[in-house]
Amino acid sequence: MPHTETVKLIPNTGWDERILVCRNGTLVNVFIVVTARYVVIVDTLINPATAQRLVDYAQTYLPGRQLLVINTHADYDHAWGNQLFAGPRAPVPAPILAHRMAAARLGAPETAQELAEMQAKEPAIFGPVVLTKPTITFDTALTIGGGDLTLELFPTPGHTPDHIAIYVPEIRTLLAGDAAELPFPFAHTADGLPQMRASLAALAKLKATTVLYCHAPGETGPRLLRDNLAYFDALEAACRAALAQNPGLDPDQMDDLAAALNCAYADVTPRGGAWDEVDSFYRTEGHAEQLRMMLAWLRASGQDQA
Numbered sequence: 001m002p003h004t005e006t007v008k009l010i011p012n013t014g015w016d017e018r019i020l021v022c023r024n025g026t027l028v029n030v031f032i033v034v035t036a037r038y039v040v041i042v043d044t045l046i047n048p049a050t051a052q053r054l055v056d057y058a059q060t061y062l063p064g065r066q067l068l069v070i071n072t073h074a075d076y077d078h079a080w081g082n083q084l085f086a087g088p089r090a091p092v093p094a095p096i097l098a099h100r101m102a103a104a105r106l107g108a109p110e111t112a113q114e115l116a117e118m119q120a121k122e123p124a125i126f127g128p129v130v131l132t133k134p135t136i137t138f139d140t141a142l143t144i145g146g147g148d149l150t151l152e153l154f155p156t157p158g159h160t161p162d163h164i165a166i167y168v169p170e171i172r173t174l175l176a177g178d179a180a181e182l183p184f185p186f187a188h189t190a191d192g193l194p195q196m197r198a199s200l201a202a203l204a205k206l207k208a209t210t211v212l213y214c215h216a217p218g219e220t221g222p223r224l225l226r227d228n229l230a231y232f233d234a235l236e237a238a239c240r241a242a243l244a245q246n247p248g249l250d251p252d253q254m255d256d257l258a259a260a261l262n263c264a265y266a267d268v269t270p271r272g273g274a275w276d277e278v279d280s281f282y283r284t285e286g287h288a289e290q291l292r293m294m295l296a297w298l299r300a301s302g303q304d305q306a
């Protein structure tokens, strides 16, 4: 699906009015949090033009407030608009806060390679992108005292190693980033899978009443956190059963992994509603990829011997 520079404001369906939700095409939702002291842009979208749209939406709140920027992680849909805020010719200078590993990822050769590939495919969108690192990084926790609202930033690795989430205790609101997604978040390595499930469990424990996600349009509550956890628990049970019956199972040599493991998407996801409406990718390849990752993790951690 080609990318777009359209960024729309999503109508508020009940969350605190100090949070604006902005949507880039059908790709990703990002946030603007307006506190007494700061206007905080959470994620910078895919290029400088889309980041500028966020600044446009933030503009009316900026007089008398400092602008801050956060990257929940360094993926292209969250951090490739950073150059608007940092660098020698940044048009809207502002501190960019992120986990230390987000800076490392933005400086990594693989990210430069990914950018080059996307520039070749969609030069109008990605041609202008200059990978730009966050300017203030942390390892374990960082708190922003906004005056009326407090933003608590903390690591939630798994989807990526640099991922952070943000909790606003005064309004019991969690910005989960990509730590949870509809119908499920992806870990990119087998190691990331247990981390991702631990992060989901930690987020569910916060007992937030409002939870906003980057890839779960329409979801504003904590239920998705529990549903994501339930999905991975059911997936693990199916994989353990399959390994017990067939210890020589090679996940890479089965054409239809879900069928071979007798673990269909519909069997391990909540029934009805949004889960039936997700893109078919999630029900087929996406679900098979999750099975492959779960088997790889069980095998690597020696749990297939148990």
Ligand SMILES: [Zn+2]
Pocket: 028, 075, 077, 078, 178, 214, 215
């Ligand atoms: Zn994302």
